[in-house]
Amino acid sequence: MGHAAEILGVTQAFLRSLDAAKLLTPGRSEGGHRRYSRYQLRLAARARELIDKGTALDSACRIIILEDQLAEARRINAELQHTHRPKSDQPGPTTG
Numbered sequence: 001m002g003h004a005a006e007i008l009g010v011t012q013a014f015l016r017s018l019d020a021a022k023l024l025t026p027g028r029s030e031g032g033h034r035r036y037s038r039y040q041l042r043l044a045a046r047a048r049e050l051i052d053k054g055t056a057l058d059s060a061c062r063i064i065i066l067e068d069q070l071a072e073a074r075r076i077n078a079e080l081q082h083t084h085r086p087k088s089d090q091p092g093p094t095t096g
Contacts, residue, residue: 001026001034004041010048018044023061043068 005012015034018024023043026034036044043064050060 001036004034004036004044008041008045008048010044014048015044017057018047018061021057021061023047023064 001012001015005015008015015024015036019026019034024036024040026036026040029035046064046067047057047060050063051057055063
């Protein structure tokens, strides 16, 4: 946790507050230390950014969750559009 806080330029208490707010659920080492993924570190950095702009912690967490859900919905939509494209829209072989 100390290393993650150092990387992000935040306090360990800030990371614990994100854990308490259920924005992050870090893994645990055998010794019980919190271990954050790169994805979780990106979420924590985004939370810090929003909070620095005056957004309350609970609101920042909700915004981040909604942003993440929107990104996932867009990804799924793009995937579905690609896989369900009508045959006439798909590029065909060129004749020479």
